[in-house]
Amino acid sequence: MIARCSVDYVGRLTAHLPPAVRLLMVKADGSVSVHADDRAYKPLNWMSPPCRIEEAPGVWRVVNRTGEELRITIEEILQDSSYDLGVDPGLVKDGVEAHLQELLAASPAVLGSGLTLVRREYPTAIGPVDLLCRWADTSADTGTVAVETTRLVEAVPAVGAVPAVGGVSAVGAAGPGEAGRSGRGEAPTAARHAAVEVKRVAGIDAVEQLTRYLELLGRDPLLAPVRGILAAQEIKHQARVLAQDRGIECVVVDYEALRGTKRDELTLF
Amino acid sequence: MIARCSVDYVGRLTAHLPPAVRLLMVKADGSVSVHADDRAYKPLNWMSPPCRIEEAPGVWRVVNRTGEELRITIEEILQDSSYDLGVDPGLVKDGVEAHLQELLAASPAVLGSGLTLVRREYPTAIGPVDLLCRWADTSADTGTVAVETTRLVEAVPAVGAVPAVGGVSAVGAAGPGEAGRSGRGEAPTAARHAAVEVKRVAGIDAVEQLTRYLELLGRDPLLAPVRGILAAQEIKHQARVLAQDRGIECVVVDYEALRGTKRDELTLF
DNA sequence: ATCTATATTTCGAGG
DNA sequence: CCTCGAAGTATAGAT
Numbered sequence: 131m132i133a134r135c136s137v138d139y140v141g142r143l144t145a146h147l148p149p150a151v152r153l154l155m156v157k158a159d160g161s162v163s164v165h166a167d168d169r170a171y172k173p174l175n176w177m178s179p180p181c182r183i184e185e186a187p188g189v190w191r192v193v194n195r196t197g198e199e200l201r202i203t204i205e206e207i208l209q210d211s212s213y214d215l216g217v218d219p220g221l222v223k224d225g226v227e228a229h230l231q232e233l234l235a236a237s238p239a240v241l242g243s244g245l246t247l248v249r250r251e252y253p254t255a256i257g258p259v260d261l262l263c264r265w266a267d268t269s270a271d272t273g274t275v276a277v278e279t280t281r282l283v284e285a286v287p288a289v290g291a292v293p294a295v296g297g298v299s300a301v302g303a304a305g306p307g308e309a310g311r312s313g314r315g316e317a318p319t320a321a322r323h324a325a326v327e328v329k330r331v332a333g334i335d336a337v338e339q340l341t342r343y344l345e346l347l348g349r350d351p352l353l354a355p356v357r358g359i360l361a362a363q364e365i366k367h368q369a370r371v372l373a374q375d376r377g378i379e380c381v382v383v384d385y386e387a388l389r390g391t392k393r394d395e396l397t398l399f
Numbered sequence: 400m401i402a403r404c405s406v407d408y409v410g411r412l413t414a415h416l417p418p419a420v421r422l423l424m425v426k427a428d429g430s431v432s433v434h435a436d437d438r439a440y441k442p443l444n445w446m447s448p449p450c451r452i453e454e455a456p457g458v459w460r461v462v463n464r465t466g467e468e469l470r471i472t473i474e475e476i477l478q479d480s481s482y483d484l485g486v487d488p489g490l491v492k493d494g495v496e497a498h499l500q501e502l503l504a505a506s507p508a509v510l511g512s513g514l515t516l517v518r519r520e521y522p523t524a525i526g527p528v529d530l531l532c533r534w535a536d537t538s539a540d541t542g543t544v545a546v547e548t549t550r551l552v553e554a555v556p557a558v559g560a561v562p563a564v565g566g567v568s569a570v571g572a573a574g575p576g577e578a579g580r581s582g583r584g585e586a587p588t589a590a591r592h593a594a595v596e597v598k599r600v601a602g603i604d605a606v607e608q609l610t611r612y613l614e615l616l617g618r619d620p621l622l623a624p625v626r627g628i629l630a631a632q633e634i635k636h637q638a639r640v641l642a643q644d645r646g647i648e649c650v651v652v653d654y655e656a657l658r659g660t661k662r663d664e665l666t667l668f
Numbered sequence: 669a670t671c672t673a674t675a676t677t678t679c680g681a682g683g
Numbered sequence: 684c685c686t687c688g689a690a691g692t693a694t695a696g697a698t
Binding site for chain 2: 132142143144145146147148150151152153155157158159161162163165166167168169170171172173174175176177178179208209211213214215216217218219220221222223224225226335338368
């Protein structure tokens, strides 16, 4: 329906739309959205299902269970039509995080030489880790395909904008920094693991997420030492800084190239 | 337009919609969205502006500057109408985080007795802190209005679902736990501050965010000791647990009541 | 029902 | 232009 209307929303916040001509869309599930003549994605205002429409002459009250209300006052109807679309077969996607995780699970050595998959979605008390890998003590690092790796070679923090944030073991007693370091110099441990967080775009939140997992896994004697690896198609600068500061490795993955590389060249020595 | 169509999107990912009847919305800015008969908010597929439509018989190609493409193959047109809505006067909002921050800045004592505002959006190397406050050493805690406060009275961690995550000073050497404690017992320090994170709904991410600020501010001798206060209209349980474990205070704020309370009763002694 | 993580997030502000 | 954080985020999946 095209109509001149004003809209009031009272719920999680209060919002008001002064009178103007807008498109009103009422769907089969009772949901309502109000659209202006720009922006493809976001409605000006809306009520998500499940909700109920109480239709009075000139006023629509759309309410949901939690007491939120969308009130549409219709001043003038300019167009009105309806059609039953039926159910939609739905969208088929390719290239999201799940797919990236799948590809990396098939070629874990891309993330670091000697890495082998233990399992995807490794369960922990605070949620599943995207990938848990085991690693051999390969001192020499071979080159990688379609991947640019950043490793914490020096122990120097070098936290540009954030001086000394993690300098005093701010990450945690048995945290990833410690775990990462313990792999070198001391007597080799039987278990060596790596927790991998996969993201399309990695922000600071991804580093925090991985840090929480590492705090937990690093204390498990059956797993320790546990390296942290952040693998993403894009890693934000702030995320990279924080990750390096915490001894977490960053790997930028080229999705297209990885998809081309079904087999892992690194294992074909 | 209501039409039987199939849709292909190639861009940040690849997606396909098999043939079905859907609503196609073309807006004045050239943006296009494809809707099914459910969900008020999200289109099945779309192309955001700025973009261009190349219309051929039976096929719409919608492309943008970055090379993303939405291809709509129209098999049958069932309804077609258009209307020029003109520009929309726009939405007026009330009750978002900025508003809450404003109100709390005006009445900081609501967050804890003796608190006074130093400044809003206090700048740090890792971003601005919502509110920075100074606090007097008021041992007696007066009741607050429209607020339910949870304080770390006992030093016991008691981290329900996440055993011992923060138990071994996982928060950081000079972190908030330490800072919070140093205000009691020892010789009083000249500077006493509180970093306040304001959220409408506070999740674990809010606690992490505040923790990062506290790691930084707690090491500043001009500010320390720095308490951490999480102020929100709603605090998720997990966030509350993590906050308490890290010595961060939680304050639930009633927006409506706070808006009514322009003046802060606590300062009227 | 609640919570967590993702999103072609979108959107806006600030550097 | 990019980066970062908020959103009535919405939405899907898991506990």
